[in-house]
Structure formats: C-alpha cells, structure tokens
Amino acid sequence: MKETPYKTYLEESELPQVYYNVRADMREAAGGQDHAPMLHPGTLQPVTVADMEPIFCTELAKQELNTEDRYIDIPGELIDFYRMYRPSPLIRAHFLERLLDTPARIYYKYEGNNTSGSHKLNSAIAQGYYAKLQGLKGLTTETGAGQWGTAMSMAAAYFGLDLEVFMVKVSYEQKPYRKTVMQTYGASVVPSPSATTEIGRQMLAENPESSGSLGNAISEAVEKALTKEGYRYVLGSVLNQVLLHQSIIGLEAKAAMEKLGEYPDIVIGCAGGGSNLGGLMAPFMQDRLTGKPAPYFIAVEPASCPTMTRGRFAYDFCDTGRVTPLAKMYTLGNGYIPSANHAGGLRYHGMSPILSQLYHDGFLDEARAVEQTSVFEAAIQFSRTEGTLPAPESAHAIRAAIDEAIKCRETGEEKVILFGCTGNGYFDLSAYEQHINGSMTDYIPTDEDLLRGFASIPSLAGIQ
C-alpha cells in the first residue's frame, strides 16, 4: 500500500448530489417504526412542523422530522458553495503510521481547510440557504468554542442575512479573535448570558458572575428568534437536520476510500453533540443497518463530560432554559455544569438523538471517554508528524486512533482505521499553551456530580 497518495481528493464533479438520511434506514431496521420522536414541552406530544416553524426555517423543520426519505437532494446553489472548499481531502497518515510502527493503515477525513476551520460550515451553509429561500431577514444562534459561530457567520454573509451569535461568555473572553472573525463576516456577537433576553437577565440575576454555558446560550438564541420579526434559530449540532447535512463527510470519505480499494475496519469520531461522527459514519452505518459487513464504530468523548459513557438514555431538554422540545438522548441532565478546566468544545450535556439511539441499540459499537492531558499528548504527536495542528475536539479522535493503531502493532493486524479530523486548532492555542506549560489538569466528575446533573432530567409520567 506504499503507493497510496497522502491526500485523496475527489473531483468537484464527484461531490455528493444528495444528503443521506440515516433515519430512513433506522426506521426500516426497526420494522417500519420510528424511534422516540421529539416531544413538545407543553403537550408532551410528538412535535410537528407547525410546532417548529416559529423557531426553525420551515424546510429545516421538515428535514428534522423526515424519517421517510433516504436521500435528499442538495440544491445546486449549495453544491456551488461546497465546491469552494469541498471535496475535503481524505488523508493517509503515512507519517503517523511510521512513527507508531504500526501495520494499521490510518486515514483521516480532514475538514479544517476552510476559514471556519471545521466541518461546521457544511451545515451552516445549508441552513443559511433554506433561510434565504424562505425570505427571512436574519438568524440567531449560539456558539461555544466558536467554530459553529464562525461557520454560520460565513454562511450568513454569503446569503446576505443578519446573524446574532450568543457566545458562551467564557469563550467570548478567552477567545477574542474568534469574535473578530465572526465580526469580519458581519455577525453581531453577544456574550451569553446577556441582558438582551428575558432568560439572560434571569440568569444574570441568579448569578451575575456566570461564565455561561452552551445550554444557556441556546435558550437566549431561541428566545431572540421567537421575538424578532423575520428571524429564526439555527443550531450547529445535535439535531437530525445537522447530521443529515454532515452526511456529506461520510459520503465523500466512502467514495474516496472506494477509489483506493479500501474499506474501514474501524470508524472513529469525536462526539460532543454528534454532528461530525454522525456525518462521517452515516453511509457506513447504512451498511450496518442493511445487514452488510460494516466497520466497528467508536465515539470518543471527554472524560469531563461523559454523556454516552456515564449518562442516561432519557427524554431531556436541549437547553438549560427548558424552552426547546424534549429529545430522547444520552444526557447528563440539562442542569449538568461542565468542568471549567475543560478545553475546547464537546461539553454539551446531551447527544444527538440519532447517535444515542444507535448506541442504545448496539449499532454504534463503543463509546469511549478520554482525559484531556492524554488528548493533548496525541494532538502534539499528530501535529509534529502529520503537520496539522488539530482542534482539541478532533484530538479526541486522534487519541483513539493512535491507541487502536498501537493495538495493531501488538497484534500484527493490518486494520484500516478511518477517523474524522474535524478541524484545526488555530483558535485553541491557549489550551495548547496550558498543555506546554504544564498547567493543564484532568477532571473526572464524581458520581455525586453526575447525580446532581441527573436531577435536572424531567420526570415524565408514563413516558420515562
């Protein structure tokens, strides 16, 4: 396999023309039954498009609830935009393999070669497109580490839409340049909690020093969308529509591997809200769901926010303010407070309902929690050999990929490992600095910490 190129690019003409909707195959594998639907927080009945329309663009609400259509056409205007930065490269990690002296063949799909710096742009531009199509004036959203906010700012600028980003206050203060990129693309960026929403003012009244959380910021962005004429809310992960758009990652990866005559034995992705892993594994999961040979799937999460490895599979709110619909998912409870020492993203209390269901049903094989110092060791090893400084989120997947490759060295197995390298770490250098100067620590929540979070999961009589 020495001749495998380092980078495999599909031609622009080979860009996927459809998104793949894994829920159609999940439904079929379940004998035509839909899995636990999202529930309206007031009525506890399954939400409808009409319920969602005040918050979401209508077409996106339809996608959110669509469990019928296996493939959904990608509009031509979106394909045009994708051609600006896609197909993204599938990279054979020759240098890393050599360093690890492993018989494994390691591939990664690299999504960092665009100014948003991550895969988030794949869904941002789709959401922007449907908002424009609907004639909206603007959008609201939240951002934690900042990748999603940047991606959405690029998309909004492209379609001439206003964008208001609620940025978790601790990130707003620690990552001033993230804010500047978003402003360069014309977005207005507000630290959350803010005094610009009812729920933000409540949060500030309770705790004026609050450094914010993703759950808080979601509540603020949703409230703003509901109260501002011609605005809707967009979200960068967790939702079914986001995983749908992100399937472009997996579709490209699968096509590129086919060109090389390869098929992965293991697929690895970091999992915060699930958008990247959900997208990367989708077409391979289709193989699993339809009874074909399929890879072993590993979701990697931070030990400090162990949603899948230690959370509960239950209906919970997607936000702290409890204004969103209820989703059946692995959750630490909407009141779970992520560790302040945690670097980067992946600290959301819940997990994509799709990934949660697949994990619960055994289709997604393994969830693995890793500690952040070992994640940064992997990141530095990777950056020095493969030349790319990865985002801390991506480095979770790198950690697992390195560990699997080392196992292969021990067993002599020539496994094919595919992982998602979701983005670059150029805006996460304060975390790298902590690692270099030795001030980075690990944090594992105690059982008591988790119980406090679980207490915020609603008790729904007759439902859970």
Add this chain to the structure above:
Amino acid sequence: MKETPYKTYLEESELPQVYYNVRADMREAAGGQDHAPMLHPGTLQPVTVADMEPIFCTELAKQELNTEDRYIDIPGELIDFYRMYRPSPLIRAHFLERLLDTPARIYYKYEGNNTSGSHKLNSAIAQGYYAKLQGLKGLTTETGAGQWGTAMSMAAAYFGLDLEVFMVKVSYEQKPYRKTVMQTYGASVVPSPSATTEIGRQMLAENPESSGSLGNAISEAVEKALTKEGYRYVLGSVLNQVLLHQSIIGLEAKAAMEKLGEYPDIVIGCAGGGSNLGGLMAPFMQDRLTGKPAPYFIAVEPASCPTMTRGRFAYDFCDTGRVTPLAKMYTLGNGYIPSANHAGGLRYHGMSPILSQLYHDGFLDEARAVEQTSVFEAAIQFSRTEGTLPAPESAHAIRAAIDEAIKCRETGEEKVILFGCTGNGYFDLSAYEQHINGSMTDYIPTDEDLLRGFASIPSLAGIQ
C-alpha cells in the same frame, strides 16, 4: 469558461521534481554575465561558499551562489514531505469575479492550507533538510509576523533539529499565539532585541524600550549561529536560495494552468522580501527571459514600506547590525524604521536581489504601493466572497488583482489574472479588529523619512 473547476489540484505524482533557478536564465539573458554578486562586508569582494559556510549550511551556500544550473533536483525525502500539503490548489475566483462583474478570469494559487499558514514552509523544509544532511545540531532564525518562524519550527521538529527563533518584540507581545504554535513544535522563542546576544545587548543599551525590527532580529540570529557549536542560520526570504525553493509555487501554478488551457496575462504578488512573488513568477519569467510571450508582472508593496517604488537600487546590508554580506537591491536603507502602525509583514527595508535586478532591468514590469486601509477593504471583500480570510500580506496582491479586474470590466478585456494568495490571516485578527473598529490608519513616509533611511546605505568607493 464556466466549467472551470473552483480548485485545480495537480496529482501528487505531478509534483515538481526540480526547483527552477531563474538566475541561470538571467545570466544567459545578460550574455553570460552574472549580475551584481553579494559582497563580503570586510573585503568588499564577491562572497564565496567558504565565506558563507560559518553562517549557512554548505549546500544552501552553494545554492545561494549558483548561477549555472537552471534546474536543481528536489531530494526524494523533501518531495515526500511536500506531498503532505502540496500540490497546493490553484483556485478560480468564480465568486469574486461575479461580485466584480468582470470579464477577467481570476486565479489564485493558495498557500495557506498548512499549519504554518503560508508558503514559507516550502523553503523551511528544504533548509531543514540540508541542515540535517550536514549533521547539524540546530538552527537559528528570526521572524516578524511569525509565518516564517512557524514554518521553520515545523521543519525543525520534523528533522529533529533544535531551533532558536528571534521574534521581533512587538510581534512577540501582540501575537502570543504565534509563539505558542512555535513552542508546540518544540522551538525556543526569544523576543528581539534580547540580552542573549552581544548585539541585542547593545541595542537594549541604546534603547531599552525598543520594540525591535526584522533587521535587528536577523543580526541577533546570525550572531547566535556564529557563536553556537553545530548551529547555522536560516532566513525565510530575500535570499536567492529561498526564491529557488519557492519556485515550486510557480511551477505548480503553470502546470495547473496548462491543464486548464490557460496562461496568465498578468501575474501579481505581494513583495516584502520577495520570496512569494519570486517563486510564483519564476517559470513565467523564464518565458520572458527567453524571448517568449509572457505575462505582465506586478509587485505589490505597502505604501508604508515602499522599497521598490521609492527605494534606491544599491548595495546595502541585509540587517541593521551590519554583520551580513552586502547585496545589491532596492533598499530604503538598513536603518529605515518601518511605521509602527503597519499591520502584518512586508516591512523589510530591502528586497530580493533577484527581484530587484529584474525590476531594474524592466523584466518585472511594475511595482505598485498600496495603502493598508484599502488593502483590508480588499481582504474583507475577498473573505466574504471567496470564503478564505487572507493574511494581510496576501491582501496586498488581492487589492491589485481586484483593481485589475475592475479595469477589465471597464475595457471589456477578458484578461487572465493570476495572483499569489500566500497565506491565511488567522493570526492577524488584531489587525482585522483595528480595521473593523475604525482605528486603522494609513501611513506614507515623507521624503525626509526616506532620506534618513537612505543615509544608512553604505558609501562604497568605486562600487556605488
């Protein structure tokens, strides 16, 4: 031409196997005469490899003085490394063309898709390779905006060499994350002027508050290389060897354009020390030097550091400490103090002797000075349409490309414009912030400012 893809990638197998040495054709065009050679600062005689060996790696010293060999083989190990991030894409700026409503076809060679963030890695890895080959222990260098320091850190990490980077103090303080990236790759980073060298101590004694300059930092790095066993000095621009390595940009660009059936009418590059423009235009300049039809060449520099547009073509030192050889080049004088308000790179007092000679002889058609607020306007226009946030340096070329495309709109000419987009602007967001908040100003040196700089150009009896 609607069908031209957005991005044209050569195959890895099409990577150039040789560097192109434009000086061989310059010599031939001059009837077999070499142009003004570099002079030893003590003897004022042309420098020899033996003169340079204490400072430079021997093989690089040979390349520096080589005016005979038109092509120089790229070693296999270097090609392997290049495959990690090259060939870089040639991008058709479809979105920008549409915005400008121009009949021109705009292409740019984008060098920002690697962790160093710019084209600098092309020469850094070559210089690291020859240092390793010579069995050196380590290297010293300087960095201004930080791109070269980052690139050299990656190269040193790859070859297991020590690296000491003297970083201009104002950048060290304003760009802490640049420092962190270099440290992530294992480099030691020292703010310049520093107390670690004789010349740095002198500078600090004269002005304890000095914010440093590239010329100062070069002096310190050279002194350190001369006084540390097993160390040599490396430089990221200006030198002939650097332009040689950077010819890979132009060779790839020319090959990719040939695939598209295109040939540029205009080639545009930003020019600080000349490494990018020199590399991009080299194979097209070969056409000019050998009497074939060739593009119109434009070098774009900042109005605040107008080396080619207002400088003198004279022998000058490459550094402020006057320890380097003398080079015949366009210069503002080694004592020229660049404006403190200037963002980004391109503020070196001199210019590549190769570019200088070509400009002096009329082969390089035009040098153009642009003001920084108009540069950032172009940068923001570009980032919002083409999706890539450019480095301020690259934005100088973007400014000129946009202006040329607008001229085409007015004349109706379907010119093919090729420019170099040397890197991304992720580490230059404080400058973008200045532009957004309106605090960025322009600066044009007065004739008196220039005269003060010219006074530092040495008077060499019988030579100039």
